[in-house]
Amino acid sequence: MIMNIQPTNRATGLNWPDLISGILEKRYKRFMADVTLPDGSLVTAHCSNSGRMTACCEPGRPVYLSLSDNPKRKLKYTWELIKMPTSLVGVNTLVPNRLVFHEIQTGHIPPLAGYDTITREVKVGADSRIDLLLENIKGKRCYVEVKNCTLVEEKIARFPDAVTARGLKHLNELKKLVHKGNRCVMFYLIQRMDAVEFKPADDIDPAYGKALRRVVKAGVEILAYDVEIDLNRIRIRKPIPIVL
Numbered sequence: 001m002i003m004n005i006q007p008t009n010r011a012t013g014l015n016w017p018d019l020i021s022g023i024l025e026k027r028y029k030r031f032m033a034d035v036t037l038p039d040g041s042l043v044t045a046h047c048s049n050s051g052r053m054t055a056c057c058e059p060g061r062p063v064y065l066s067l068s069d070n071p072k073r074k075l076k077y078t079w080e081l082i083k084m085p086t087s088l089v090g091v092n093t094l095v096p097n098r099l100v101f102h103e104i105q106t107g108h109i110p111p112l113a114g115y116d117t118i119t120r121e122v123k124v125g126a127d128s129r130i131d132l133l134l135e136n137i138k139g140k141r142c143y144v145e146v147k148n149c150t151l152v153e154e155k156i157a158r159f160p161d162a163v164t165a166r167g168l169k170h171l172n173e174l175k176k177l178v179h180k181g182n183r184c185v186m187f188y189l190i191q192r193m194d195a196v197e198f199k200p201a202d203d204i205d206p207a208y209g210k211a212l213r214r215v216v217k218a219g220v221e222i223l224a225y226d227v228e229i230d231l232n233r234i235r236i237r238k239p240i241p242i243v244l
Contacts, residue, residue: 002119005134007107013228013235014099019064019080027057033079035063045077048092049148051161056082056089056150056192064231081229088229089150090191095234096148097131099227100187103236104134104144111223111239112185115142128173142183145170149190149198149224157195157224157240159188163205171211171220178219186212188224190240197241198224213244 022035025042033047045065047053064081082089097120103109105118115134122133122143132144151161160167174184188198200209216222222244228237 002117003105005105005107005115005118007113012103012106012108013233014095014102015233016064016080016231017066019231020067020077022063022065024057024059024061024063024082026059027053032075033063035065035077035079043077044075045079046073046075047079048094049079049150050093051148051150053091054151054161055153056084056091058082058084081231084192084194086194087152087192088231090148090227090229090234091150093148096146096189096191099234099236100144100146100189101132104132108236109223109225111221112142112144115140124173124177128169130170130173130177140183142185143174143177144185144187145174146187146189149188150192151201152190152192152195155194155196157188157190157192157198157226158201158204159198160201160205160208164208167205168208168211171208171215174220175215175218178215183221184219185221185223186215188222189236190224190226191229191234193226193229193237195226195240197243199243216244 022037025034027033033045062083065077116136119133121129130143131146134142149159151158178184202209224240225236
């Protein structure tokens, strides 16, 4: 669906649903986490994150869940946040796309201003989609692929936290789109507040790091932003320096 971009002065960011506190017991099978609630009961929450979640998956840490009333859901709880020593961390990978979409639509990301419409999940190849397409009345296009970054070590945010064939595919698609005359942006949303710079995680996925540098030379832009996050809302805060 194509949506109009309407800059506004209203408060930025997204409100969390009602959050339920707990203690993380373990994360397993990638998409499941056992959490002890304040009343002592143990629940299994959906973990919407396929990465390793290095540095934000430590048993015994306080976590925050949302509760769904959808009768079709097998797991009613969703793991949203974990409290690490230096920051709350958003672990739900569905949040970055929603947040970046909202902040672009309301005009709160200056490097992505100047467009009139925004479209989600745009098909760009035989079996590929890019998260966002921005367009203006002059026909200029900007494709934006959003990635969730939760790995921060020694104040350095890094991506990815696991080998990502899908991420590599997106880089190659953006490179093709740039060659066709489009503007393309890789947007790394750091869902925490304790990073001072961003780097590709070459030790985890060297192929991704090489590809990222290659597509940047070809004209793909990189943006990395952190967030301001508390138990009420999450909003984009500021750009983080990028080191390639």
